[in-house]
Amino acid sequence: xxxxxxxxxxxxxxxxxxxxxxxxxxxxxxxxxxxxxxxxxxxxxxxxxxxxxxxxxxxxxxxxxxxxxxxxxxxxxxxxxxxxxxxxxxxxxxxxxxxxxxxxxxxxxxxxxxxxxxxxxxxxxxxxxxxxxxxxxxxxxxxxxxxxxxxxxxxxxxxxxxxxxxxxxxxxxxxxxxxxxxxxxxxxxxxxxxxxxxxxxxxxxxxxxxxxxxxxxxxxxxxxxxxxxxxxxxxxxxxxxxxxxxxxxxxxxxxxxxxxxxxxxxxxxxxxxxxxxxxxxxxxxxxxxxxxxxxxxxxxxxxxxxxxxxxxxxxxxxxxxxxxxxxxxxxxxxxxxxxxxxxxxxxxxxxxxxxxxxxxxxxxxxxxxxxxxxxxxxxxxxxxxxxxxxxxxxxxxxxxxxxxxxxxxxxxxxxxx
Amino acid sequence: xxxxxxxxxxxxxxxxxxxxxxxxxxxxxxxxxxxxxxxxxxxxxxxxxxxxxxxxxxxxxxxxxxxxxxxxxxxxxxxxxxxxxxxxxxxxxxxxxxxxxxxxxxxxxxxxxxxxxxxxxxxxxxxxxxxxxxxxxxxxxxxxxxxxxxxxxxxxxxxxxxxxxxxxxxxxxxxxxxxxxxxxxxxxxxxxxxxxxxxxxxxxxxxxxxxxxxxxxxxxxxxxxxxxxxxxxxxxxxxxxxxxxxxxxxxxxxxxxxxxxxxxxxxxxxxxxxxxxxxxxxxxxxxxxxxxxxxxxxxxxxxxxxxxxxxxxxxxxxxxxxxxxxxxxxxxxxxxxxxxxxxxxxxxxxxxxxxxxxxxxxxxxxxxxxxxxxxxxxxxxxxxxxxxxxxxxxxxxxxxxxxxxxxxxxxxxxxxx
Numbered sequence: 109x110x111x112x113x114x115x116x117x118x119x120x121x122x123x124x125x126x127x128x129x130x131x132x133x134x135x136x137x138x139x140x141x142x143x144x145x146x147x148x149x150x151x152x153x154x155x156x157x158x159x160x161x162x163x164x165x166x167x168x169x170x171x172x173x174x175x176x177x178x179x180x181x182x183x184x185x186x187x188x189x190x191x192x193x194x195x196x197x198x199x200x201x202x203x204x205x206x207x208x209x210x211x212x213x214x215x216x217x218x219x220x221x222x223x224x225x226x227x228x229x230x231x232x233x234x235x236x237x238x239x240x241x242x243x244x245x246x247x248x249x250x251x252x253x254x255x256x257x258x259x260x261x262x263x264x265x266x267x268x269x270x271x272x273x274x275x276x277x278x279x280x281x282x283x284x285x286x287x288x289x290x291x292x293x294x295x296x297x298x299x300x301x302x303x304x305x306x307x308x309x310x311x312x313x314x315x316x317x318x319x320x321x322x323x324x325x326x327x328x329x330x331x332x333x334x335x336x337x338x339x340x341x342x343x344x345x346x347x348x349x350x351x352x353x354x355x356x357x358x359x360x361x362x363x364x365x366x367x368x369x370x371x372x373x374x375x376x377x378x379x380x381x382x383x384x385x386x387x388x389x390x391x392x393x394x395x396x397x398x399x400x401x402x403x404x405x406x407x408x409x410x411x412x413x414x415x416x417x418x419x420x421x422x423x424x425x426x427x428x429x430x431x432x433x434x435x436x437x438x439x440x441x442x443x444x445x446x447x448x449x450x451x452x453x454x455x456x457x458x459x460x461x462x463x464x465x466x467x468x469x470x471x472x473x474x475x476x477x478x479x480x481x482x483x484x485x486x487x488x489x490x491x492x493x494x495x496x497x498x499x500x501x502x503x504x505x506x507x508x509x510x511x512x513x514x515x516x517x518x519x520x521x522x523x524x525x
Numbered sequence: 526x527x528x529x530x531x532x533x534x535x536x537x538x539x540x541x542x543x544x545x546x547x548x549x550x551x552x553x554x555x556x557x558x559x560x561x562x563x564x565x566x567x568x569x570x571x572x573x574x575x576x577x578x579x580x581x582x583x584x585x586x587x588x589x590x591x592x593x594x595x596x597x598x599x600x601x602x603x604x605x606x607x608x609x610x611x612x613x614x615x616x617x618x619x620x621x622x623x624x625x626x627x628x629x630x631x632x633x634x635x636x637x638x639x640x641x642x643x644x645x646x647x648x649x650x651x652x653x654x655x656x657x658x659x660x661x662x663x664x665x666x667x668x669x670x671x672x673x674x675x676x677x678x679x680x681x682x683x684x685x686x687x688x689x690x691x692x693x694x695x696x697x698x699x700x701x702x703x704x705x706x707x708x709x710x711x712x713x714x715x716x717x718x719x720x721x722x723x724x725x726x727x728x729x730x731x732x733x734x735x736x737x738x739x740x741x742x743x744x745x746x747x748x749x750x751x752x753x754x755x756x757x758x759x760x761x762x763x764x765x766x767x768x769x770x771x772x773x774x775x776x777x778x779x780x781x782x783x784x785x786x787x788x789x790x791x792x793x794x795x796x797x798x799x800x801x802x803x804x805x806x807x808x809x810x811x812x813x814x815x816x817x818x819x820x821x822x823x824x825x826x827x828x829x830x831x832x833x834x835x836x837x838x839x840x841x842x843x844x845x846x847x848x849x850x851x852x853x854x855x856x857x858x859x860x861x862x863x864x865x866x867x868x869x870x871x872x873x874x875x876x877x878x879x880x881x882x883x884x885x886x887x888x889x890x891x892x893x894x895x896x897x898x899x900x901x902x903x904x905x906x907x908x909x910x911x912x913x914x915x916x917x918x919x920x921x922x923x924x925x926x927x928x929x930x931x932x933x934x935x936x937x938x939x940x941x942x
Contacts, residue, residue, distance in 0.1 A: 262919055393912070394840035415846055416836030423811035428900060429832055432849035437917060483845060483912025495810070495900025500854060502679055505925040 115143030122164050130171065131200035135193050139164065153196050154188025170211050176401030180468040190470070191447075194478035214400045222409035224364035226343055230316050232409035233362060237317035241296070243460055247449035252296035252323075255358035255388065256439040256487045266445040269438070274302040277357060279507055280431065280491050281386050282499045283307040287352040290314070290378055292344040292371075293359025297324025297337070303355075304336040311337045312351070314344055347374050354378060354385035360418070361390050361410050368413075368420040376425035384430070384493035384500075390439070391415060391486045406472045412485065422492055430500060431491040439487040440480035447473040532560030539581050547588065548617035552610050556581065570613050571605025587628050588618075593818030597885040607887070608864075611895035631817045639826035641781035643760055647733050649826035650779060654734035658713070660877055664866035669713035669740075672775035672805065673856040673904045683862040686855070691719040694774060696924055697848065697908050698803050699916045700724040704769040707731070707795055709761040709788075710776025714741025714754070720772075721753040728754045729768070731761055764791050771795060771802035777835070778807050778827050785830070785837040793842035801847070801910035801917075807856070808832060808903045823889045829902065839909055847917060848908040856904040857897035864890040 120143045127137050127145040134150040138157045146152060158164055163183045166174040178184040186193060222232055241252070248254055249270045257269035258276050277299060283289065285308030291300050294313035297320070303309050315321050321341045328334045344359065345367075354375050363371055375385065390412040397403075398410050415432070422429055450457070450473055458466045479485035493500060537560045544554050544562040551567040555574045563569055575581055580600045583591040595601040603610060639649055658669070665671055666687045674686035675693045694716060700706070702725030708717050711730035714737070720726050732738050741756045761776065762784075771792050780788055792802065807829040814820075815827050832849070839846055867874070867890055875883045896902035910917060 258920075260920065393843045393845050414836065414840055416833050416840055419831065419833030419836070423831055423833055426810045426900075428810050428851060428853070428903060429849065429905075430851045432846065433921065434845060434847045436845070437919065483843075486845060488846075502854065503675075503677065503925070504850065504921065508920070508922040508925040 113141050115139055115141050119143050119161060119164065122168065123158075126164070126167050126171070129168070129202075130197060131202050133196045133200035135188075135196055152188075154186055154190070154193035156193065157185045157187065159183045159185065170208075170214060170400060172211075172399040173214070173401040173404065176399070176405060176468070176471055179471050180405070180464050182464075182467070190474040191444075191477045191481075194475050195482050198478055198482040198484050211400060215397050218400060218403050219397075222403060224362065224367055224409050226345065228409065229343060229362065232407075233316050234318075235408050236406065237295075238319040240460065241319055241323050243457065244296075246453040246456060247446050251298040253298045254295050256390075256435055257442040257445075258435065259438055259441055262441070266442065266449075269442065269445075270298070271302075274299050275306070276507070277355065277386055277388065277489075278303055278307050280489065281353045281355060281384055282501065283309050283353060284499070285309065288312075288350065289353045289355060290347060290349075290351040292347065292354070292356040292374075293362070294320070294324060294339065295358065296320050297327055297339060299355070299357055300324070300337045300339070301327060301331060301333055304333050305331065309336075309353075312340060312347075312349070313337060314340050314342050314347060316341065316343055344374060345370055347378055349378060350380050351378050352380050352383050354383065356386070357388040359389070360387055360421075361407070361412055363411075364409060365411055365413055365417055365420075368418065369424065372421040372425050372427075375421065375427070379494065382494060382497050382499070384491065384497045387418070387421065387488075387490045387492070389413070389418075389488055391418070391488045393483065393486060396484075402472065402475075405468050415488065418488070418490070426495060427492045428495055428497075429490060429492050431489075431504065433489045435487040435489060436480050436483065436485070439485070440477055443473055443477040443480065447477060530558050532556055532558050536560050536578060536581065539585065540575075543581070543584050543588070546585070546619075547614060548619050550613045550617035552605075552613055569605075571603055571607070571610035573610065574602045574604065576600045576602065587625075587631060587817060589628075589816040590631070590818040590821065593816070593822060593885070593888055596888050597822070597881050599881075599884070607891040608861075608894045608898075611892050612899050615895055615899040615901050628817060632814050635817060635820050636814075639820060641779065641784055641826050643762065645826065646760060646779065649824075650733050651735075652825050653823065654712075655736040657877065658736055658740050660874065661713075663870040663873060664863050668715040670715045671712050673807075673852055674859040674862075675852065676855055676858055679858070683859065683866075686859065686862075687715070688719075691716050692723070693924070694772065694803055694805065694906075695720055695724050697906065698770045698772060698801055699918065700726050700770060701916070702726065705729075705767065706770045706772060707764055707766075707768040709764065709771070709773040709791075710779070711737070711741060711756065712775065713737050714744055714756060716772070716774055717741070717754045717756070718744060718748060718750055721750050722748065726753075726770075729757060729764075729766070730754060731757050731759050731764060733758065733760055761791060762787055764795055766795060767797050768795050769797050769800050771800065773803070774805040776806070777804055778824070778829055780828075781826060782828055782830055782834055782837075785835065786841065789838040789842050789844075792838065792844070796911065799911060799914050799916070801908065801914045804835070804838065804905075804907045804909070806830070806835075806905060808835070808905045810900070810903060813901075819889065819892075822885050832905065835905070835907070843912060844909045845912055845914075846907060846909050848906075848921065850906045852904040852906060853897050853900070853902070856902070857894055860890055860894040860897065864894060 119139055123137055123139055123143050123145050134147045134153055136146045136152040136155040138144040138155055140159045163178045244252055249267045253270040258273035259269040260272050287309045289303055289309050289311045291311055291313040294300050294315045300311040300313040304311050318341060321339050324339045328337050392412050392414045395414045536556055540554055540556055540560050540562050551564045551570050553563045553569040553572040555561040555572055557576045580595045661669055666684045668687060670687040675690035676686040677689050704726045706720055706726050706728045708728055708730040711717050711732045717728040717730040721728050738756050738758045745751045745754050809829050809831045812831045812834060
């Protein structure tokens with residue numbers, strides 16, 4: 109569309125329609141040829157410029173998917189802060205937008221194509237996690253922990269916060285020397301190695317990303333922990349043998365809601381009679397699929413469940429939920445740290461994968477920051493246990509009192525006194 | 526049945542059947558005329574003596590209801606510790622026992638007869654809570670807090686633990702001076718008064734037990750808090766007006782699972798845009814009705830939900846669950862304290878309501894101790910908030926660090942930075 113073309117009536121109308129459908133957010137919406145809509149009562153936090161008419165039409169059909177693709181390939185540009193703009197959009201976007209017939213149809217088709225069968229999961233995981241460890245090294249912490257960190261204070265660094273998270277998880281499940289841990293979905297192995305090194309446990313850690321497993325085995329060797337930590341390239345559905353603690357950090361998003369029963373069954377069949385465990389995952393306030401764009405370009409087959417949905421993992425097996433913590437502000441903070449590092453390595457990433465990839469991943473990271481700020485995304489840590497578990501602390505104070513952290517002899521609840 | 530009658534074959538068979546159906550618990554089961562069954566491998570923790578054949582037959586049909594009634598009127602007696610016997614029974618009783626056609630039918634009928642309509646709830650609540658304040662004074666703490674206490678250490682007294690619980694609830698919802706609180710189901714008013722006195726808030730507290738409301742108003746007057754705490758004799762479904770915090774401790778058990786949507790809707794319509802709240806209730810690991818005996822004799826219309834069911838309160842209204850804590854060991858401990866005081870006042874209680882009442886209530890209290898020990902009952906505290914709530918602490922440390930308790934200036938999460 110040459111700049112000299114004056115905006116037509118229909119273009120103006122389409123722009124208005126898109127703005128209205130987005131819930132009249134505090135952003136300025138503009139067609140390259142000059143047509144524009146501005147917020148009436150609020151100041152615009154950013155200006156979104158649409159470069160051609162085709163994009164305008166497609167935005168009406170599936171706004172989130174088209175916004176993502178058009179932002180990635182430059183058909184949409186943005187003046188102002190991306191995170192703030194997305195946050196404003198998430199807050200204003202009416203829920204009904206996810207329920208359009210076209211979006212629902214695409215979403216259903218995607219559910220099928222990206223289904224998390226044994227083979228499908230391998231394919232889905234491969235697409236994201238096998239990209240290239242050097243790429244993730246550019247913007248994750250040196251231990252390559254690719255899940256929500258835990259900032260003891262808002263001023264903590266990413267490195268400190270990831271180390272604090274690993275330890276927080278261990279203390280939440282009350283690991284004791286000599287115990288057997290199963291980790292389902294172990295990423296690059298940081299948690300499994302932390303457990304073995306600092307808590308004297310043995311760990312069998314499962315993952316279907318070959319890149320990650322190879323890297324994790326290398327690190328275990330370097331740290332002299334190969335005897336204590338076994339990294340298995342296998343699906344969580346193939347876990348066998350007994351464990352005292354079952355831990356999974358950031359895998360549930362890739363399980364798919366139709367498989368929560370299967371995950372629960374695996375936990376039930378592997379967890380000792382007095383065992384306990386922890387699940388850490390991105391969740392929602394209520395059931396809602398990921399945007400079709402996120403599933404198409406970033407996380408194939410992913411789903412962030414509401415707590416009510418996750419209970420299918422526990423309820424059929426009489427597992428007690430002991431503690432649920434929502435760490436939403438910590439994931440917003442973690443993602444801000446990742447995004448800042450990502451921006452610093454922008455040129456290198458573009459050399460690796462091209463400009464479109466860089467823009468797509470920037471959008472994914474910025475969108476996640478905005479989602480955790482706006483509350484469309486949550487981060488849950490659930491501690492659970494068998495009813496016969498003896499290692500239930502009397503209160504949660506041991507997680508926070510420094511003396512007790514250094515002296516892990518906490519008071520246990522003796523369920524069977 | 527005179528003692529000289531020898532046990533018949535059919536009596537012996539019936540006794541075996543009951544024992545088998547109960548999952549062969551570590552108790553001795555005995556008919557008064559001498560027939561008996563003993564555990565094969567374990568030592569019996571108690572001896573249960575059935576006084577007549579009619580009771581034996583009825584036990585086969587609806588074991589829990591008949592055990593309760595027969596224990597109450599003396600047709601079943603018990604030698605040994607009642608709590609231990611019930612704990613052993615709860616652990617051995619196969620879940621299938623609750624699913625017998627006869628029990629299910631009785632349960633369904635009860636659901637209807639004891640339904641929690643506006644009128645039905647008044648009737649149900651009246652039967653338990655309007656009994657007589659002097660009766661509850663005999664075995665509760667002086668503040669008459671009739672919900673799970675919070676024992677900072679296992680050696681704390683009931684008085685200390687109830688005071689700690691009241692304060693723990695206030696700190697969990699981060700009350701600020703001048704805020705408006707709604708309490709749904711306020712018992713004898715201890716929490717509402719604690720909030721107004723120690724946190725400078727105003728409270729509107731709802732309850733449909735007239736006895737409790739009258740008592741609570743009296744206490745507010747004594748404490749000079751009548752201007753800050755309003756006790757309303759009304760149903761939670763009639764709550765109107767806006768509040769900054771919505772708190773309900775021990776009411777959800779009386780709401781009934783078909784009304785969780787209604788409760789959520791009331792929370793949604795009364796909670797300010799940045800509000801938050803707390804729900805405290807007896808729950809389960811998975812959906813299961815209360816025994817028909819408990820509903821017939823102790824808590825008409827009551828239901829303890831699984832977490833998955835409770836999510837109906839939050840999910841339709843986009844409320845974020847921030848924190849779930851399972852205080853199961855604390856309720857076992859609370860009930861032990863209540864039961865010990867109850868036993869001390871046994872004669873006075875029997876003079877008030879008769880021996881059958883005393884035995885029924887002893888069974889209810891002992892059964893609850895056993896249920897929380899065995900894990901058939903759980904106690905959940907859920908903190909929730911609007912997504913726009915600003916008062917989300919950065920970590921939960923402020924609940925446990927003494928300095929921070931004395932200086933409530935905790936670090937807030939600023940959702941909208």
